[in-house]
Amino acid sequence: MGFQTVTWTGEGGEPTWYETFEGEAKRGFCPTCGSRLAAIDSDIPEVGINVTALDDTSGPDLVPIHASFRDNAVHWLPPVPETEHHTAG
Template identity: 85%
Template structure:
């Protein structure tokens, strides 16, 4: 999965806001499309942004949507371009 973080988001489309489930009570919840059930979002208590699965976005052509970190790098599918093994940075 390819995630991007947003401080705020406006939900549009058929189902509107995702259906939320707490995956770890008080720590994390995941949002699923109310129409098809796909996982589209994540909120974690230790991250100040909402994570959106990029495939849920209408437009993925922005320069700010270039991958900078890959989790589980060794398990990445071979047919996608490789993302360098880097650690995420935090803005100061």
């Protein structure tokens, strides 16, 4: 995402962060319900935010450009036409 800042809203505010791989990656969870909200990897400067954590997903800037595990996607979800391969760095 190309956001300059992220404001966490809701009862718990900022996610509760856990290191999933020491020194390499952290995952953020809702402090109220435990839903996974975001991820931070040490070698990538961006925060990955789960689209389901957003209140409004109708913006034109929220068009998917990558789909992981495309072959295992549920049949009722429209496919991402051209998966873009992202290389960090």
